[in-house]
Amino acid sequence: MRNLLMKVSYDGTDYNGFQTQPGGHTIQDYLEEAIRRLSGEQLKITASGRTDAGVHARAQVFNFYTASPVPVERWCMALNTWLPEDIVVSDAMEVPMEFHSRHAxxxxxxxxxxxxxxxxxxxxxxxxxxxxxxxxxxxxxxxxxxxxxxxxxxxxxxxxxxxxxxxxxxxxxxxxxxxxxxxxxxxxxxxxxxxxxxxxxxxxxxxxxxxxxxxxxxxxxxxxxxxxxxxxxxxxxxxxxxxxxxxxxxxxxxxxxxxx
Amino acid sequence: MRNLLMKVSYDGTDYNGFQTQPGGHTIQDYLEEAIRRLSGEQLKITASGRTDAGVHARAQVFNFYTASPVPVERWCMALNTWLPEDIVVSDAMEVPMEFHSRHAxxxxxxxxxxxxxxxxxxxxxxxxxxxxxxxxxxxxxxxxxxxxxxxxxxxxxxxxxxxxxxxxxxxxxxxxxxxxxxxxxxxxxxxxxxxxxxxxxxxxxxxxxxxxxxxxxxxxxxxxxxxxxxxxxxxxxxxxxxxxxxxxxxxxxxxxxxxx
The missing domain is CATH 3.30.70.660 (Pseudouridine synthase I, catalytic domain, C-terminal subdomain)
Incomplete structure (x- = not known):
């Protein structure tokens, strides 16, 4: 198991905010779905914080735990192929297991x-x-x-x-x-x-x-x-x-x- | 009758190009419709040239003949209220009657x-x-x-x-x-x-x-x-x-x- 940290930018115009909610169509939903398609894992990501509907991010940060053998340097390009064009992941690195995007x-x-x-x-x-x-x-x-x-x-x-x-x-x-x-x-x-x-x-x-x-x-x-x-x-x-x-x-x- | 010249910028992504065509939904269609709403005149505008579907303009130029008494300095703000947010008219001036946006x-x-x-x-x-x-x-x-x-x-x-x-x-x-x-x-x-x-x-x-x-x-x-x-x-x-x-x-x- 590894703890991966990533940077993501998005145009929030057409989304219901960052964080998963009952109405769906959030940035988090699309990120988790892209990860599922890439690694097969149904997991939850943790972001530095939520952003409201319509709010954008140049550099939001999130992390998650994965058992996938995909090398860290291949994650961004691979995730972007599964993401809509208004969400782009641009950095990925392995961080200590205790790292938490919001708390840290x-x-x-x-x-x-x-x-x-x-x-x-x-x-x-x-x-x-x-x-x-x-x-x-x-x-x-x-x-x-x-x-x-x-x-x-x-x-x-x-x-x-x-x-x-x-x-x-x-x-x-x-x-x-x-x-x-x-x-x-x-x-x-x-x-x-x-x-x-x-x-x-x-x-x-x-x-x-x-x-x-x-x-x-x-x-x-x-x-x-x-x-x-x-x-x-x-x-x-x-x-x-x-x-x-x-x-x-x-x-x-x-x-x-x-x-x- | 006056000859008015205007500058227009647009995001061409969602349009079928500048020039009027049978399929409709062109920049020219929206400009002419905005003019009709403002002055009541059903007229044709002349642009410096056409742009293809999906192509943008920072500064396209067009002119048209109008009998409207609306002062020249009020046209832009008024037209913009009738235009979609991806088409913005930003300059208007009266030019000699013989002026032609493409020929000149x-x-x-x-x-x-x-x-x-x-x-x-x-x-x-x-x-x-x-x-x-x-x-x-x-x-x-x-x-x-x-x-x-x-x-x-x-x-x-x-x-x-x-x-x-x-x-x-x-x-x-x-x-x-x-x-x-x-x-x-x-x-x-x-x-x-x-x-x-x-x-x-x-x-x-x-x-x-x-x-x-x-x-x-x-x-x-x-x-x-x-x-x-x-x-x-x-x-x-x-x-x-x-x-x-x-x-x-x-x-x-x-x-x-x-x-x-």
Whole structure:
């Protein structure tokens, strides 16, 4: 028996999220089915965490135990032949038997993308929301900074969260503005990518942060309100949950050999 | 009556090409229907040229005559509300009555994109072909250069072409290699974008050039063979027609006010 760790990217648009659920058609279902076709094993994989319906991953990480003799370097190409074209496995390595993709994750980074140009970029329409109308990006950056640190993020968690503790640590959060597609002489503000990096995230956390941050960008809230909102520990204090399509699991980091 | 010129980008994946045809579901059909909904006019638009099924456009240009009083600066936003999300109109201007999008086009540039990394980039899967296996990019560049100039491009035209002359001018052709997604320690060669810029193109011309150029990259043909192939003036001398999905109409240039 070996413990294999793999990296997978996916376009979440057409799936019911990562994790297996009664309705089926999840990323996990397709990965487990591809493994079954390759190795004949009906097994369960463990991921670094779930992602919601419509949310994407550049680099999700999962592991599973296999008795298959298929050499580790042949797994990715073989699995990809059984996977739909919007799910691609791109790394595989053997890790210690005790390695667990979720428990061992030290840092996860999400990216949320907002197109703030006048016209949507149709070639990236599945991976960004379109928001035209002036955004104060400095204010958004300022508001975002208030969230860095170790806090009770109840305000930014779905009311359905059943986690015993809502304390998490955000290590860093920053905005990158890509103005390469801005057309001269317009009020185009480019693509605004917000990165949030932490030790773990509550359900809808990044999306609620982004829904609130957009209100700061629109001038409806002051950047320093973010602190008040955070301290309220009340979902009602925050803004709406931003659409899932703008969110991408960007990176998962580990301290051990499982660092991919 | 005014003559309006517009720029449109589209993802050709789900359409039967640009130009209206009996089977319907073309880019032109959707544009004309959006205009009808906006202005009430049942009119025909004229584009800089057609694109095949599955081929994309970053910047296609078209014009049409309208009696509508809608101000020119309001057309794009209004049309986009009636268009599917994979067709976006992004520029509109009034041009002289005699302006004709096809006749007045001085230079058209196409881009063809090949992913030469081990794994496909699923986020761009609709806009590039995946070719893993060593490509000699210098040889491809050398072969491509032989095609620059004014030539009879019969070799690189569909056998179905009914054009009276196959003489065209390729002003420039070049390759840009984007290695930003290459993974260290692999044989990834990045995304290879080939640009071909000319005064006009025959049916399938860029795709047949690319199918042949890939054989040069694979070492099946010598770069100087491109000259022999060109001079054969015979479709049978060239390689296969590369898939439409890798092709994008990149830019159309005009000398007059219609330069967009």
């Amino acid at each position: 994750a030290k840092r996860k980074t999400y990216r949320y993308s907002i197109n703030a140009n006048q016209y949507p970029d149709l070639f990236n329409r599945r991976y960004q929301i379109h928001h035209y109308g002036k955004l104060d990006i400095d204010a958004m950056q300022q508001g975002l900074t208030h969230l860095i640190g170790t806090h009770d993020y109840t305000t930014f968690a779905s009311r359905k969260s059943t986690k015993p503790s809502h304390v998490r640590t955000i290590f860093d959060a920053w905005i990158e503005q890509d103005t390469s597609m801005c057309r001269p002489g317009t009020r185009d503000q480019g693509i605004i990518h917000t990165y949030v990096s932490g030790n773990g995230f509550l359900q809808h956390m990044v999306r609620i942060i982004m829904g609130t941050l957009l209100e700061v960008g629109e001038g409806k809230r002051h950047p320093d309100d973010m602190l008040v909102i955070l301290e309220a520990k009340n979902r009602a204090a925050a803004g709406p949950t931003a659409m899932g399509k703008g969110l991408m699991l960007w990176e998962v980091e580990y301290n051990i050999a499982g660092n991919v | 086009a001085k230079r058209k540039t196409y881009r063809y994109s090949i992913n030469a990394n081990q794994y496909p980039d699923l986020f761009n899967r609709r806009y590039q072909i995946h070719h893993y296996g060593k490509l000699d990019i210098d040889a491809m560049q050398q072969g491509l250069t032989h095609l620059i100039g004014t030539h009879d491009y019969t070799t690189f035209a569909s056998r179905k072409s009914t054009k009276p002359s196959h003489v065209r001018t390729i002003f420039d052709a070049w390759i840009e290699q984007d290695t930003s997604m290459c993974r260290p320690g692999t044989r990834d060669q990045g995304i290879i974008h080939t640009y071909v810029s000319g005064n006009g193109f025959l049916q399938h011309m860029v795709r047949i050039i690319m199918g042949t150029l890939l054989e040069v990259g694979e070492g099946k043909r010598h770069p100087d063979d491109m000259l022999v192939i060109l001079e054969a003036k015979n479709r049978a001398a060239a390689g296969p027609t590369a898939m439409g999905k890798g092709l994008m109409l990149w830019e159309v240039e005009y000398n007059i006010a219609g330069n967009v």
